[in-house]
Amino acid sequence: MTRLRIATRKSPLALWQTEHVAARLRQAHPGLAVELVPLSTRGDEILDRSLAAIGGKGLFLKELELAMQRFDADCAVHSLKDVPMELEPGFALGAILARHDPADAFVSPRFADLAALPPGARVGTSSLRRQAQLRALRPDLDLRDLRGNVNTRLAKLDAGEYDAIVLACAGLERLGLGARVRARLDAPDWLPAPAQGAIAIECRSDDPATRALCAALDDPATRTCVEAERAMNRALHGSCHVPVAALATLDGTRLRLQGLVGSAGDGRRVRAQAEGAADAPEALGQAVAQALLAQGARALLDAG
Numbered sequence: 608m609t610r611l612r613i614a615t616r617k618s619p620l621a622l623w624q625t626e627h628v629a630a631r632l633r634q635a636h637p638g639l640a641v642e643l644v645p646l647s648t649r650g651d652e653i654l655d656r657s658l659a660a661i662g663g664k665g666l667f668l669k670e671l672e673l674a675m676q677r678f679d680a681d682c683a684v685h686s687l688k689d690v691p692m693e694l695e696p697g698f699a700l701g702a703i704l705a706r707h708d709p710a711d712a713f714v715s716p717r718f719a720d721l722a723a724l725p726p727g728a729r730v731g732t733s734s735l736r737r738q739a740q741l742r743a744l745r746p747d748l749d750l751r752d753l754r755g756n757v758n759t760r761l762a763k764l765d766a767g768e769y770d771a772i773v774l775a776c777a778g779l780e781r782l783g784l785g786a787r788v789r790a791r792l793d794a795p796d797w798l799p800a801p802a803q804g805a806i807a808i809e810c811r812s813d814d815p816a817t818r819a820l821c822a823a824l825d826d827p828a829t830r831t832c833v834e835a836e837r838a839m840n841r842a843l844h845g846s847c848h849v850p851v852a853a854l855a856t857l858d859g860t861r862l863r864l865q866g867l868v869g870s871a872g873d874g875r876r877v878r879a880q881a882e883g884a885a886d887a888p889e890a891l892g893q894a895v896a897q898a899l900l901a902q903g904a905r906a907l908l909d910a911g
């Protein structure tokens with residue numbers, strides 16, 4: 608294969624991530640002609656309704672998968688946290704790139720961190736996971752919906768619609784906006800979305816040539832961690848628009864997984880953590896999910 612076409616969404620973050628993957632592929636395979644195929648997705652176009660109402664985060668993938676099925680593209684680049692726990696039949700993750708920063712960020716022009724917000728401050732996020740954790744730590748806050756790409760969300764913050772917002776550190780850093788991070792929201796007090804910060808390349812399962820090219824970019828340590836996080840999420844429900852947070856860390860051959868299920872409504876949350884062998888991330892994810900369920904996670908998930 609001498610040419611590789613990569614489908615991508617058109618948001619600035621998606622384009623950055625796909626350009627990054629393209630550059631890494633050219634570096635790994637000198638002589639390979641790598642091209643971008645930018646596409647609009649329903650998830651990008653529909654901004655006035657919640658993602659859950661319009662069919663979940665899979666909407667960001669659909670058009671990219673159709674392009675691969677039409678052979679208009681060979682692979683697609685995604686933020687792995689936006690990828691449903693079960694891939695569509697016929698697709699596989701050809702590579703998961705090394706993750707540098709899985710954490711969420713507190714972003715505010717006026718306030719240094721969550722504790723510095725005055726009572727009743729307006730905080731923007733449409734993520735149930737972020738709302739649930741904000742409710743648990745600061746029940747007084749006025750949580751308001753906020754959708755759109757990273758740049759749109761920052762513009763709404765700067766226009767004064769919110770006192771603070773929560774975004775992923777990874778997205779801000781990739782867009783050259785790392786200076787906007789006022790405080791990191793770190794474990795164990797705050798956990799990110801399963802697979803947050805990890806970039807994945809999706810390929811057709813029956814395309815070994817593309818899969819072989821992509822495999823050069825795979826980072827086994829990151830794959831191990833995100834497999835544990837996604838296995839936990841999968842064992843809890845099967846969708847990806849729920850107040851579930853997870854973070855796995857790998858220390859040599861020991862894998863540690865922290866998990867949380869919260870309620871965006873009233874701030875209740877349950878937490879669990881466990882350690883296991885690095886070669887069994889699925890089992891660890893399932894064990895932490897069982898520990899969360901034993902503490903009543905099901906009632907929180909059903910309440911939304």
Ligand SMILES: NCc1[nH]cc(CCC(=O)O)c1CC(=O)O
Nearest residue numbers: 686688774775777778803804805
């Ligand atoms: N939900 C949108 C989304 N998908 C991935 C990222 C950030 C990059 C990443 O997690 O790899 C973001 C923005 C955000 O949550 O701030």
